Amino acid sequence: MVGAAIQRRLTWQVAQVSAHVRDTPRCWRISLDVELGAWLPGQHIDVRLTASDGYQAQRSYSIASAPEERTLDLVVERLDDGEVSPYLTDELRAGDAIELRGPIGGYFVWQAGLGGPVQLIAGGSGVAPFLAMLEHHQAAGSDARLSLLYSARAEDDIIARERLDEHAQRAGVEIDITLTREAPDGWKGRIGRVDAAMLAEAVIPASEQPQVFVCGPTAFVEGVAEALVAQGHAPAVVKTERFGG
């Protein structure tokens, strides 16, 4: 079992925003300088915002960078009617301080030492923890087979597009993107929602006993996990992380 070496209570720490960059029309990459020690790919942090009158709100965000990278990066999707995400995407600037607690998690985690094959399945911003796993896979020189099936709305919405294209060139890595709303002329990837038929075709088959990670909106994650178990993947190897609705 991959165990985080957390043997202490978590406390809130102050991080400095070192970069704040729009990645897609709806998602921003936020880089943070903070002393958290090494994190594991797949872990997340909690962010806490405090208004001047003491009102507080907290939310979880996956760590999108590998422990081998210099900054702790988040990928935050802006929900128009949300409380916290529009603040993180619209108000927060490089140089600002922000409170966070982490790293958190040891279940939804993959490290090179666990080997492969590994099937990652993401809906929307659910790709964030998998970006950390892909970077770690490269930095650690892992030869585990790593396959990502990633559902985005449109081509513009593909998060970390350039990095994903680069990862796709590496031996042992497959990046399979499906667009659910609109696909441009000449689109070579998949089209349509991730359903049982697409999973049967695109996912490393149960006979090869992949470790499976599913992440994204709750309805997406539950639908995918259910279909995978119906296709013979053992419930215990299908690990899920729900982002909510």
Place this chain on the structure above:
Amino acid sequence: MVISRGFLGRRRDGDRGGRLPPGQYDVGDRFPVLSAGPTPHTPLERWDFTVEIGRQPAARWSWDEFQALPHEEISVDIHCVTKWSKFDTRWSGVSLDALIEAVSAPMAAFVVGFSDGGYTTNLPLADATGGKAWIVDRYDGGPLDPEHGGPARLLVPHLYFWKSAKWVRGLRLLDHDEPGFWETLGYHNRGDPWLEQRYSGD
């Protein structure tokens, strides 16, 4: 603690003519859905409403019988402990006075509302009677949406909204107080928003 420059949360300014209790904000047209568990979806043929004395059923209404009870139209402001308030919500339902008068329970000093899914909340009899609380089965002119507590929920608008138990199935009349789901987990036993009784000890 770091103050997040420019962070307000969902809140808007203003006390809305004295209608906002301390620490609350006006949620406007939205009606947030808060839930401690899945939506029960009890079919109306199986739904009933029970008034218990102690733990003994003393009166019971089927859905049709409940519909036939005299309903009142209620227009009130509601206040959630998570800090949103919503003005002029319109409900229709049966007053708790009518339901409690259907049984004889001279010992009763407290009421527990109990719901499908196991949720409970407690009220002193004085907060449950005197035209201050209802079992409502209609919202804004239509049937009460399951996400908002349908088929029927408790409505106790003068207290924080967690007292207005969703999916309510009955009332238990007691001679002693039995704190409910949130009241046993650090939330205030009474929950008056105007006194800002959010947490135990407030």
Place this chain on the structure above:
Amino acid sequence: MDHIAAHRLDGNAAAGRLEDVFAVEITSVRATCNGCGATAAVAELTVYADAPGTVIRCPSCEAVVMRLAQVPGSTWIDLRGARTLQIPLR
């Protein structure tokens, strides 16, 4: 799937709040439901976080396994719904 179901989370979402109190990696802890006896990792439990507090339920029978509320100055935790917690040591 209704709005409440679409907004439910899993034990990953409650882990930060729990590790604010317990000095263990909580998502790998295995909890046995006191209602139906099913065992699951905390990460696999169902979490309702929109309510005043955090309610953590059994994925098999929906019974409450843990409840958690953060109020000023304290965290309240109710573990009555967890028959056992198995905590991996290393």
